Amino acid sequence: MAELMQFVLSGLTVGAVYALVALGFTIIYNASDVVNFAQGEFVMLGGMITVFANMAGLPIPLAALTAIVVTAVAGVALNKLAIEPARGAPVVSLIIITIGASIFMRGLAQVVFDKQLHRFPAFTGDTPIMIMGATILPQALWVLFGALVVFAGLWAFFTRTLTGKAVLATSNNRLAAQLVGINTNWVMTMSFALSAGIGALAGVLVTPITNTSYDVGIALALKGFAAAMLGGMGNPIGALVGGLLLGLIEALTAGYISSVYKDAAAFVVILLVLFFMPRGIFGKSSTDRV
Amino acid sequence: MLNVEGLRSRYGRIEVLHGIDLAVNSGEIVTVVGANGAGKTTLLRCLSGVQPVTGGSITFRGESFTAVPAYRRVGHGLAQSPEGRQIFTNLTVEENLRLGAFLYADDRVEKDMQTAFAMFPILKEKRNLAAGGLSGGQQQMLAITRALMGRPSCLLLDEPSMGLAPIIVAQIFEVVKSMRDLDVTVLLVEQNAYGALKIADRGYVLETGRVTMQGSAAELIADPRIREAYLGI
Amino acid sequence: MTTLLEVSGLGITFGGLKAVQDVGFRVNPGEIVSVIGPNGAGKTTLFNMISGVYKPSTGSVKLDGENVTSMDPYLLARRGLSRTFQNLQIFQTMTVLENAISGFHLQEMGPLLADLFHLPSMKSRAGKAETEARALLERVRLGNAAEKEASSLSYGALKRLEIARALALKPRVLLLDEPAAGCNAVETEEIDHLIAEVAASGVAILLVEHDMKMVMRISNHIVVLDHGEKIAEGRPEEVSRNPKVIEAYLGTEAANA
Amino acid sequence: DIKIGATMSETGPAAFLGDPEAKTLKMLVEKLNAAGGINGEQIELVLYDDGGDPNKARTFATRLVEDDEVKAIIGGTTTGTTMSIIPVAEDSEVPFISLAGAVEIIEPVKEWTFKTPHTDRMACEKIFEDMKARGISKIGMISGTDGFGASMRKQCLGVVGNYGIEILADESYGPTDADMTPQLTNIKNTAGIQAVLNPGFGQGPSIVTRNFQQLAVGLPLYQSHGVASKSFIDLAGAEAAEGVHLPGAALLVADLLPADDPQKPVVEAYTAEYTAKYNEAVSTFGGHAYDAFQILMQAIERAGSDDPSAIRDEIEKTTGYVGTGGVVNMTPEDHLGLDLTAFRMLEIKDGTWTLVE
Amino acid sequence: MVTKRVTLLILAILVIASPFFFPSSFYYRIGSLIFVNGLAVTGLVILIGYAGQISLGHAGFAGIGGYSCALLPAHLGLHPGIAAIVGAILSGAIAWLVGRPILRLKGHYLAIATLGFGILVSMVLANEAWLTKGPDGIEVPDLGLKDVLELVGLDLSNSQFWYWFSGIAFVIGAWVALNLYDSPSGRALRALHGSEIAARTVGIDVARLKLQAFVISAVYASLAGSLLALQNKFITPDVAGFMHSIEWVTMAVLGGAGSVLGAFFGAAILTTLPQVLTVFQEYEQILLGLVMMLCMIFMRDGLLPSVLRLIRGKDK
Ligand SMILES: Nc1ncnc2c1ncn2[C@@H]1O[C@H](COP(=O)(O)OP(=O)(O)OP(=O)(O)O)[C@@H](O)[C@H]1O
Ligand SMILES: Nc1ncnc2c1ncn2[C@@H]1O[C@H](COP(=O)(O)OP(=O)(O)OP(=O)(O)O)[C@@H](O)[C@H]1O
Ligand SMILES: CC(C)C[C@H](N)C(=O)O
């Protein structure tokens, strides 16, 4: 029992990390259908800027805030300098741009910062919290909490606000969006800022658990992407559930079956789910008719 | 109200509008008639700003519109119901209408929505369903009402009767006619040229990107060339 | 004469909405049967079921006596059923000619290896398809546009291109969903002639169209749907006088026109 | 000028190995040239970053040999990149000194290939020796699935029997994993385990160490030489790292070495120089590059020419070279030349390394 | 669209004439890598450009092809050349098996599924050390063809041999892909790209055709993996890695996903660029990312179509 509990707690810890990254994907995806491969770099920037701002003397909360703001600005820059000029390009071309951007940011981080692994202390210490004979680190709760808050915010944004609808409208039919008076460029800019900011927040929250370095982005983006697809891309609840589920599958596989193939198990589950639900667990089927 | 001078536009290297002159006065209903590929849609796209203009000018209520981005034109009172409907298929009917009034956040939005529902009760029935699931004609109704939600002072309609049942077509023409009383100017592109001319004040004939004829609706309806080429009478 | 297309008891529901209910009729070779009805009556849905795009929850579709209910569209195409779409489905990035040639797919298709290595057998098949496709484009007045990319055509031209592509299959049964939408009176008449010509060659035609003049002119038989149900059927003059039809669909004004 | 080439993983998953290696080489070349070079000639270093990709490493090796026409190659940060450089070096007959761990690199002996780091088998042996001395005979193992972890796991499984030690649990984790508590829970719950060994490098070991503390496993924890840099203690946190044992080179404990230790002056000098120049702590990885460069330079000096085959012969004759990794005595049968004494057993106490007596 | 004949002519000239401009024999290595990548990318052009189906897992097939050349000779004593062919057949068969369920997915969902497949392959290659010797890789025997050529008097260096060998393989691959483009199957693939539903109604067996495209492109990737393994004489699970798949897709899109000539240019740029950028040392990655972005911004449909449009003056 304690054993199972430990696996579950581990799964939630890791799953919350994935969920946070996956949530970051949602906004840009919803605005443009683009899976932003640079999302992982936003997470990296969040962690790395905090580390280095902290080294430069800023206290952690201030450093974290700096990181989030700077990363959001980087997101805006990415949109203004690379995505917007390529307007009208096919979605794959835009995705390649984000891949280029991710290489670029990684390269920049490696020059501006360094190539070492870094970490800063957990927000509220490392004393494990006991739950039914199993333990979880306080920082994991921070991550979980962060994921829930971001989820709630996004959910409200997309279902409750006109701006959220405008974002959805922009990706659904850009031409029509303009015709009803939506400034689609502004929508894109805002989406990139938000996505990047959420990415950076994720970086700040997870670094005490995962460590950070200039190249953590790829792996995080990959897992976040997988989680988002499992849940159903573009849907905040999908990102949350997908992330947690992915973490749980990995942890349970590592615990009960084989630690070597825990990532494999995760992908097998994704393939199985997609086989029966081709648009992920919460994905809505699109309703274009002939 | 709307003044177009020497308007040119192209797709790639091919110019499809070769200098259009056109004027719509306040409160008028003006229709544009032309064969497939004449450039009617392109003209409307230029007016609403989603199609780049390569020459000439567009003036709306005395202001030069030529360089105003599409999304700003709505705020100035220019709304379009585009060809191919262009509804937000993944959003619900109600969300489509709400977005039609994207620029507004007052009580009138709800009122306008009720007006739209009154016009096409089927939309009310389907208000919470994804618009992509609507039938072709229902989507057309949505496209028209969504444009109306933008509180236009000038409405651009691209083949509003397409795919609609005769009974609804008649209704659409009634709606267009009623715009006159609401002081909304209408620029109407219609394949049902006869119906359009019957309710319009004036008309233009577009042939391969040029205005070849213009005049009052009554004149045009009576013109034998038009009767033969477009009305099939 | 044997019935080519026989539809009986067809029905489907979308999330509680009975979009089509218990609809049945027959189409014989050379006959033009029109399906009319208000917007949302279920006409396109009916087409989608007949052509295998949707799987009906009740009823059956028979093609030349064979039960083809819920059969995949490509198999139906092989059995001689072809259609156009209300929402245009054009191969946008291909040229107009290539769009037309794809209609000859079944005729030009051979073993994959022949395609990969351009064996002579493939060349002769493809060459023949191209010749026929060009002739077909002439027939719908798109001969001049053959080498253009399809996305550059106007709406009306695309409609004609779809008809050409559907004709390329040399179908026995042809389903046309609002072929004249977006065409003016004169252009509509051309399409009229085309349809009549095709029917005269022995093809069974099922037509959805809101242009009543056209429907009345060319239909042999009309089926009227409302709210997914068949509310009337018969010869054009019968139907156009049917008060139920006038009320639900035509409106008084149009009925007089 | 004498051209020497290097291809290292300055970026990619092994960047924190390749980075100090490259920095070390650059520093040494600069210094040597400033001091007048070797045999009266300047050294020109051609350095490429293969990003840890074996295919790229192979391309760069080819470029070094065929385009840049270097006289010797240093590099191959990882075993994978090294193995794909070997055929190039052997075919074109250019001496090659690898900086990677696996014993396969020099076993069987390849004519033109040498290496400076201790092999992972030696690390295993050193660890098991220590365990045996502490009376530990049943252990659990958790290794990374990356090249280093997998290779070391294999070597450890191979030699563990020689020490009468039994591995009761054999777990693993991926290179980017963020939580290893399930695996450690399984180890913890395996009856009879007296210690845990974690072969791995990168971020994994620091997380294992933290999770180890989180779960209060309460057994001795052994890390490998893969974590032998100061940053490991920072990442794991001093508290969690307390008491961790690992085999490491003298370099990490320069100041603790007895005054008469032959390595002391060497490691102290390198440490001082490197920290002064780059303002970061030394790691044994940079040390491997240091040793490779020194061995190569001494060979060139002895050969008195830059003829690759003469250089090769002289490298093979390296004896009594005192480096950061130990005292190197190469022979035609041994292209590494280190023995177990080169490793020191270290323990982390109060956030720093201490020597285990 | 550049015609088939012109494309083949350009490619043949490039293969034959380039060596005259090589400053050193190292450039043969780069050339051969371009051809190897070009081959895999040509396969992806069929899948992505013609059929409109994405794959982020094609490196998995390269892994299968590459490891076949290492494992089959070692365990079954097959000649490495035969092993490459067996590997290609194996890849085709696996593609056929996984393609059937996977290809029902669309867009990003297809992307993640193929990505998952690629990762599974690279994981098996890395973790089943008893068979593959694990993450550090395994040696691949010599193809032996070079020695045969030596016997008949053709004495080529290693790099030269592989340049010509992969060059020929690539041109053949390009020829087949171009044949496909302008054939009933190719048209059908492009049709289903445009509208799946319309493709079905004209009689195209969409599921089968997608599967064929997937299998064909898998065979291309597998052969590319084999060529790489054979010329490196060494292979690691990295060939099957996720980044490698992404790299190929990037090449395909960069060149212009619809065209074979584009595949070549995409491969050429992304293969040479890192070599050129080495002079910038630590700024290499920054520049690489920058160049990729700039290419896609200014040549949004890919290099080749954009250049052609420029030449013909048809800006859009
Ligand atoms: N996206 C495009 N690219 C290239 N050419 C185009 C494009 N759209 C339209 N055209 C061409 O521009 C001309 C005018 O087209 P437009 O759509 O404005 O005609 P229209 O009068 O609206 O016709 P319809 O009655 O068929 O809708 C046509 O010759 C058409 O082929
Ligand atoms: N995929 C679907 N999801 C939800 N509802 C659907 C779907 N397809 C059809 N419907 C509903 O079924 C009804 C019939 O639609 P259909 O498109 O068949 O009408 P139609 O007779 O072709 O109308 P029109 O003349 O406007 O084209 C409509 O109310 C429509 O909203
Ligand atoms: C610790 C180091 C010696 C590891 C070595 N570079 C390898 O990856 O094989």
Ligand SMILES: [Mg+2]
């Ligand atoms: Mg039009």
Ligand SMILES: [Mg+2]
């Ligand atoms: Mg319909």
